[in-house]
Amino acid sequence: MSRTMFEKIWSRHVVAKGPGGQALLYVDRHLLHEGSTHAFGRLEKKGRAVRRPEACVATADHYVPTAPGGGEIADPEVRRMVADLGRHTGRLGITFFGRGEPRQGIVHVIGPEQGVTQPGILLVCGDSHTATHGAFGALAFGVGSTEVEHVLATQCLWQRKPRVMRITVTGTRPFGVMAKDVILSIVARIGAGGGVGYALEYAGPVIRAMSMDERMTVCNMSIEAGARAGMVAPDETTFAYLEGRPFAPRGDLWGRALAHWRTLPSDPDAIFDREIALDAALIAPTVTWGTSPQDALPITGRVPDPAAVGDPARRASMERALAYMELRAGAPLAGTPVSRVFIGSCTNSRLEDLRAAAGIARGRRAAVPAWVVPGSGAVKRAAEAEGLDRIFTDAGFEWREPGCSMCVGMNGDTAAAGERVASTSNRNFEGRQGRGARTHLMSPSMAAAAAVTGRLTDVRTLG
Amino acid sequence: MEPFARLTAVAAPMDLPNIDTDRIIPARFLRRPRESGFGPLLFHDVRFGADGGERADFVLNRPAYREARILVTAENFGCGSSREMAVWALLDHGIRVVIGPSFGDIFFENCFKNGALAIVVPGETASGLRDALAARPGTRLTVDLEAQTIAGADGPPIRFEVDAFRKHGLLTGRDELALTLEQLPAIEAFEARRRVEMPWLG
Numbered sequence: 314m315s316r317t318m319f320e321k322i323w324s325r326h327v328v329a330k331g332p333g334g335q336a337l338l339y340v341d342r343h344l345l346h347e348g349s350t351h352a353f354g355r356l357e358k359k360g361r362a363v364r365r366p367e368a369c370v371a372t373a374d375h376y377v378p379t380a381p382g383g384g385e386i387a388d389p390e391v392r393r394m395v396a397d398l399g400r401h402t403g404r405l406g407i408t409f410f411g412r413g414e415p416r417q418g419i420v421h422v423i424g425p426e427q428g429v430t431q432p433g434i435l436l437v438c439g440d441s442h443t444a445t446h447g448a449f450g451a452l453a454f455g456v457g458s459t460e461v462e463h464v465l466a467t468q469c470l471w472q473r474k475p476r477v478m479r480i481t482v483t484g485t486r487p488f489g490v491m492a493k494d495v496i497l498s499i500v501a502r503i504g505a506g507g508g509v510g511y512a513l514e515y516a517g518p519v520i521r522a523m524s525m526d527e528r529m530t531v532c533n534m535s536i537e538a539g540a541r542a543g544m545v546a547p548d549e550t551t552f553a554y555l556e557g558r559p560f561a562p563r564g565d566l567w568g569r570a571l572a573h574w575r576t577l578p579s580d581p582d583a584i585f586d587r588e589i590a591l592d593a594a595l596i597a598p599t600v601t602w603g604t605s606p607q608d609a610l611p612i613t614g615r616v617p618d619p620a621a622v623g624d625p626a627r628r629a630s631m632e633r634a635l636a637y638m639e640l641r642a643g644a645p646l647a648g649t650p651v652s653r654v655f656i657g658s659c660t661n662s663r664l665e666d667l668r669a670a671a672g673i674a675r676g677r678r679a680a681v682p683a684w685v686v687p688g689s690g691a692v693k694r695a696a697e698a699e700g701l702d703r704i705f706t707d708a709g710f711e712w713r714e715p716g717c718s719m720c721v722g723m724n725g726d727t728a729a730a731g732e733r734v735a736s737t738s739n740r741n742f743e744g745r746q747g748r749g750a751r752t753h754l755m756s757p758s759m760a761a762a763a764a765v766t767g768r769l770t771d772v773r774t775l776g
Numbered sequence: 777m778e779p780f781a782r783l784t785a786v787a788a789p790m791d792l793p794n795i796d797t798d799r800i801i802p803a804r805f806l807r808r809p810r811e812s813g814f815g816p817l818l819f820h821d822v823r824f825g826a827d828g829g830e831r832a833d834f835v836l837n838r839p840a841y842r843e844a845r846i847l848v849t850a851e852n853f854g855c856g857s858s859r860e861m862a863v864w865a866l867l868d869h870g871i872r873v874v875i876g877p878s879f880g881d882i883f884f885e886n887c888f889k890n891g892a893l894a895i896v897v898p899g900e901t902a903s904g905l906r907d908a909l910a911a912r913p914g915t916r917l918t919v920d921l922e923a924q925t926i927a928g929a930d931g932p933p934i935r936f937e938v939d940a941f942r943k944h945g946l947l948t949g950r951d952e953l954a955l956t957l958e959q960l961p962a963i964e965a966f967e968a969r970r971r972v973e974m975p976w977l978g
């Protein structure tokens with residue numbers, strides 16, 4: 314019988330079946346960060362062991378300072394959290410990339426970079442952007458803190474099987490259109506709740522032609538469409554990326570793994586619960602105007618008018634979003650002044666993202682404060698080896714230390730109330746980057762364009 | 777986990793779709809220990825002004841809804857971040873049941889893991905309930921998990937679906953970890969098979 318990639322991976326991981334369609338699934342890899350300390354603490358209190366410490370990799374990302382040179386953590390509560398993660402991982406024998414460790418970085422950047430993320434595995438992390446790892450043809454999804462504790466203790470998780478939606482992107486990407494524009498367009502198309510209850514498979518020639526960094530950007534924002542998991546079938550691009558990475562299989566095992574990985578893609582006549590198709594030719598550089606990632610439009614567009622919307626609930630939420638964002642219906646998006654720029658986050662902080670942004674920054678000057686926060690120590694070093702840091706600093710951008718930073722501001726990297734941020738992150742929720750701060754999501758090259766002009770700008774016009 | 781069987785309480789309507797977990801509890805509060813209590817932080821930045829004072833227009837601040845222990849929401853409530861503190865904040869504030877047309881998948885799961893009941897009803901049922909609660913502020917609903925019904929609004933009780941596994945977990949307040957550990961032989965057998973079939977995974 315024909316099966317989807319999702320079905321192949323899911324069925325391979327069922328340990329036992331429970332009532333109500335629940336299955337006990339085996340977790341191959343578990344990624345952890347400071348947010349996991351609650352779960353570690355509860356386990357310690359209950360005196361329970363961690364079943365497979367060698368299946369876990371931990372890093373410090375959400376709370377670490379990212380100011381150039383790092384420095385001490387000022388807040389005692391945060392200092393304790395980061396220290397606690399070090400203590401727990403140390404006592405349990407879990408690999409930990411802490412502060413100052415060269416491999417430290419955002420959990421969804423370091424997993425793939427180290428080769429921990431592999432095709433066909435089931436990977437979880439106590440973070441909603443875990444779908445990022447699906448770019449490798451893994452089943453990867455975010456879980457809550459009780460589930461983190463459960464996985465630590467049992468290496469398993471009770472789950473109900475989601476439905477599967479295939480999103481096919483056809484055609485070719487026009488000039489200036491990045492992976493971020495593709496996923497923002499997908500989220501706008503199916504809506505912030507359109508993927509609830511689904512695992513997504515991204516397919517079609519545009520996805521196939523993408524690099525791994527680009528596929529990760531796409532899968533990363535699956536949760537912004539409501540889906541816990543998003544995946545891309547593994548292929549030669551995937552295998553070439555993984556070969557030789559520290560945690561990837563080697564020698565004879567590499568060959569055996571490869572043979573398995575080649576069986577993973579969905580069968581040609583597999584049936585999906587829902588199918589969506591998008592023509593890439595119609596996608597333009599995209600920005601969000603509202604407070605939900607689904608509020609995305611081409612930069613050539615205008616702020617939508619709530620009065621033109623029939624559904625009263627939708628109208629009310631648009632009015633609220635425009636009031637929060639301080640935008641006027643009908644105004645062109647391009648030209649909107651921004652207060653600052655953030656280039657970073659698990660969506661867009663990898664080497665290719667930084668190259669794209671540097672390509673725009675080169676020889677220009679930032680008109681507003683602009684931060685570049687590499688996703689990991691490895692990304693930072695690779696970028697510096699290419700001289701990207703110099704391009705940014707010569708253009709007046711700030712080159713910072715790896716971490717989540719202003720994506721969520723847990724470490725204190727927040728924007729002030731009323732500030733308007735051009736951001737390469739994934740969420741434009743009210744208050745996401747600081748209480749009262751306003752977020753416009755966009756690609757790294759669009760963010761760099763906003764930095765050098767001080768306004769939302771169509772990057773294609775910069776030449 | 778505290779078992780849940782039945783609750784009669786004031787229900788409050790929240791009409792906005794896509795209420796994210798950042799709005800339910802802002803990120804800057806997540807570092808706090810569980811014991812510190814998350815109730816006062818629930819919906820913090822929309823419930824309180826920048827000066828710390830209550831915003832009179834926020835639904836849970838209105839006199840009729842102050843005692844609400846049930847929320848009736850719009851689409852995709854609890855979308856966004858996986859932060860379980862969103863559920864802790866609801867629970868600590870006293871809210872034990874959320875009823876809506878759809879929920880963020882991770883939030884939905886987190887509810888059941890913490891003894892909160894998330895009920896999915898058709899969109900029209902949810903909007904009908906919200907309208908009824910808005911028309912008669914302070915209306916009390918009775919949510920009966922055993923019978924799978926919501927009563928107290930206009931018309932006959934509304935029946936809802938809940939999967940048997942989750943229902944049993946809430947009714948008994950069971951320790952899911954202990955339940956899973958009963959499956960230890962199956963887990964060990966799986967691991968042994970995996971070592972042979974996929975040795976590269978260790």
Ligand code: SF4
Binds near residue numbers: 374419440658659721
């Ligand atoms: S970069 Fe942002 S979205 Fe990604 S893990 Fe960190 S806080 Fe979460």
